[in-house]
Structure formats: structure tokens, C-alpha cells
Amino acid sequence: QQPVQSPQAVILREGEDAVINCSSSKALYSVHWYRQKHGEAPVFLMILLKGGEQKGHEKISASFNEKKQQSSLYLTASQLSYSGTYFCGTETAGNKLTFGGGTRVLVKP
Amino acid sequence: DAGVIQSPRHEVTEMGQEVTLRCKPISGHNSLFWYRQTMMRGLELLIYFNNNVPIDDSGMPEDRFSAKMPNASFSTLKIQPSEPRDSAVYFCASSFRANVLTFGAGSRLTVL
Numbered sequence: 015q016q017p018v019q020s021p022q023a024v025i026l027r028e029g030e031d032a033v034i035n036c037s038s039s040k041a042l043y044s045v046h047w048y049r050q051k052h053g054e055a056p057v058f059l060m061i062l063l064k065g066g067e068q069k070g071h072e073k074i075s076a077s078f079n080e081k082k083q084q085s086s087l088y089l090t091a092s093q094l095s096y097s098g099t100y101f102c103g104t105e106t107a108g109n110k111l112t113f114g115g116g117t118r119v120l121v122k123p
Numbered sequence: 124d125a126g127v128i129q130s131p132r133h134e135v136t137e138m139g140q141e142v143t144l145r146c147k148p149i150s151g152h153n154s155l156f157w158y159r160q161t162m163m164r165g166l167e168l169l170i171y172f173n174n175n176v177p178i179d180d181s182g183m184p185e186d187r188f189s190a191k192m193p194n195a196s197f198s199t200l201k202i203q204p205s206e207p208r209d210s211a212v213y214f215c216a217s218s219f220r221a222n223v224l225t226f227g228a229g230s231r232l233t234v235l
Contacts, residue, residue, distance in 0.1 A: 109171075
């Protein structure tokens with residue numbers, strides 16, 4: 015079953031912060047985050063494993079609460095280059111990676 | 124490394140025709156995934172292979188779709204016969220031990 019992402023879209027001014035949430039109804043082994051620019055393929059940002067860890071990529075960080083089966087992606091001091099669609103991918107038994115519906119992020123000057 | 128290579132990049136065909144999409148994964152990667160992306164349904168996992176063996180094909184829409192991986196460096200996704208609702212971007216991705224995915228550039232399919 016597909017993880018649920020929220021919000022579906024967000025518009026930011028350069029320098030503002032945003033949070034994207036991802037939740038699953040199934041027990042998770044890991045959570046992946048990818049970003050896709052228009053007309054391009056999704057590109058890996060980070061992977062979070064069991065243990066409630068946090069990771070960072072540039073000023074983008076994420077957390078994983080395995081008990082709640084939720085992950086959040088934090089865009090801090092957003093830059094124009096952060097625009098794109100962000101997907102969370104949840105890994106369940108059998109190494110199956112299922113993606114959420116995506117969150118479209120637009121960062122304006 | 125050239126990354127994951129997909130062909131063709133664009134395909135326009137008529138309803139009822141056979142379509143074959145091809146993928147060459149990154150050398151050394153042992154997992155290969157086929158995804159379909161549409162506005163309505165997002166990124167859907169169709170099928171994935173570990174060590175050339177199909178592990179889960181529950182996402183394959185119907186019998187018109189089939190996928191093969193005859194060796195570690197090549198996979199195909201075939202649609203026969205194609206229908207307009209199959210129009211989408213089809214992505215192939217590979218990984219080592221089903222970890223971080225590297226996606227190909229995608230094959231944009233239009234069925235008229």
C-alpha cells in the first residue's frame with residue numbers, strides 16, 4: 015500500500031522553511047527520500063533506517079519515527095534549487111520500495 | 124559509469140501494437156525495478172528483480188504486461204497489446220541489495 019504524503023503542494027519564498035510528512039500503515043524497514051525535477055528522473059536524497067535517526071543533505075534533513083511509521087523531511091532556509099517534487103519511499107518486507115504520491119515544492123525568489 | 128540506461132526515450136505507437144522497453148542497470152547492481160509514473164497514480168512499482176529473479180510482480184496491471192531479466196545487464200518490459208491508458212513514463216531503477224535506487228532517464232510512452 016502506498017504511503018501517504020502531506021501536503022500535496024507547498025509554495026515558499028526563498029529562505030523560508032517547510033516540512034513534508036510521510037506516513038505508512040505498514041511496519042517499515044527504512045524510509046527513502048527522492049527529489050524529481052520537471053522532466054527528469056527522481057534523484058536520491060537520503061535513506062533513514064530503523065532507530066529514529068536523522069540525516070541531512072545540504073540544508074535538507076529528515077527524521078524517522080519507526081513506532082509511528084512516519085517520516086518527515088525538513089527544508090530549511092529554502093533555495094531556488096529546492097523546487098521539485100519530493101517523494102518518500104517506504105521499504106517493507108522483501109525489499110519492496112513503494113512511493114508516496116509526492117509533494118510539489120515551488121520556491122520563489 | 125554511464126548510469127542506468129533506458130531505451131527508447133520516447134515511443135509513440137497505436138493502440139494494439141506491441142511495445143518493448145529496455146533497461147541496462149548499473150554494473151554490479153543486483154536489484155532492478157520497473158516503475159510507471161502518471162499524473163493520476165504517481166510512481167507505481169510494477170515489478171522488481173533480485174539477482175535476475177522476479178520477486179514481486181503484484182504491481183503489473185494485467186496480463187498484457189510482462190517483464191524479463193535474462194541476465195544481470197539487461198531487462199525488458201513488454202506491453203502487448205498496448206492501450207491508450209498505458210501512456211505514461213516508465214522508469215527503470217537499479218540498486219545494490221535493494222538499497223539506494225538509481226533511476227534511468229525514463230521512457231515516455233504515448234499510445235494513440
